[in-house]
Amino acid sequence: MESINYLSPVARVWNEHGGEPVNEGERRVVARLAKELPDEFVIIPSIQIPYRFGDVQEMDAIVLTPFAVVVVEIKDYSGRVVFEEQRHIVNNEERPNPIRRNGIRARQLKGKLRDASGGLEWAWVTDQVVLAREPKELLIDEAVVSKVTTLGQAARRLADPQEMLPPHVRRQPLDVDAVLQALRIHGQQRERTETYGGYTTTALIERTDEGRLYEAYEQLDVERKPVLLRVHVIDRFLSPDEQETARNRAMKGYEALHHLRDKVGGVPQVVGPTARFPTEAGDIVIISPLDTGTSLADLADTRAQ
Known part of the structure; x- marks a missing residue:
């Protein structure tokens, strides 16, 4: 099992909410990102954000870059995996689409951060599905290829503003401290497996x-x-x-x-x-x-x- 050293990674792992990866796939991804991302990046593992009317969004990880907030969904697949714009298939069986669901999480988090601090109104919040291992066969439709990455390419993609920001979005510095302050108030440890x-x-x-x-x-x-x-x-x-x-x-x-x-x-x-x-x-x-x-x-x- 790959351990996570919270004391001396290259990127900072922030878990004041008590968040810890809940499975081996999540541990593998967080450890690899902590090792490979630059030191100005912050990784927030396993966090839960409550919203109105009892709605709760649990996120495998959030990565704070100098230019964006990235909601990370981690999938640990080993067989044949297909990502399409409207469908997601694992071993010939249709599954809920993690790209669509993670996009919803990102939009909700954007609203939460905007309400928490006026300085975050223009913060760019996006989403990424990271595969914890190389599936036996991986097919990604061109329409969603920018939303899915393998573990080996994840750090490079997350660190590249040209890949994480759409062409019409002007790069602006992210107030990382303001995001962390909002998460101190609203973020919670994810529910334990039951x-x-x-x-x-x-x-x-x-x-x-x-x-x-x-x-x-x-x-x-x-x-x-x-x-x-x-x-x-x-x-x-x-x-x-x-x-x-x-x-x-x-x-x-x-x-x-x-x-x-x-x-x-x-x-x-x-x-x-x-x-x-x-x-x-x-x-x-x-x-x-x-x-x-x-x-x-x-x-x-x-x-x-």
Whole structure:
């Protein structure tokens, strides 16, 4: 395992929020960038930024360059990998597009920094997917080739303003101290990996009074295809009858989908829950595909019209 020396890397690793890489791929990328980037660069590993309405964005790393803020998504693939403008395929299976999702993180972070400091209004915030190892086969569409890099080329690309800034953007110095101050206030340590049943969480997506929404994978799935895992927290201060009512309400969507499947043999346009189970604490876990589609609520609204 490649260790990270926080005391004497060439680039500075900033982790006042307590952020640490959560897997071997992230450790490999952070260590390599710390070793190869110039000393005026700052690497912020494994950070979580909360937004309004319970939305949470977890970032594998942020790199502060003298001219831009770069949100880094780290992927550790070993097979056949395809990046297209609209699709992402790993070992012939379609996956959520990390380029699109990382672009959303970058835009949200831009807004957070702008609100935190007027001096960051013109800071350029961009995004990059870094592959922690060379896949067996890698195909990147020309439309997105500027958004994906291998580990061997990552430091060179991140350090090159001509590659990180679009032609219409004039290079301006980044106020690194102002960015770090904003992250001191808003940045948090990422959620630790948790296990529910046979599933392991990889990222927190949302936290509300009713529970938490994670990206996760099934432990028996060697491809680690991502799914959504929602934990419905049952209030321990409720009476036993009220707790049971809350559990039944949490399982309603799952039961509705399976009722439709039993009656009509499935509803292909609906992306709904596929599994549910209680935790030892009495909470309810619902598993759904990480995909786009018509929700049960949307379908119910449509049929009610």
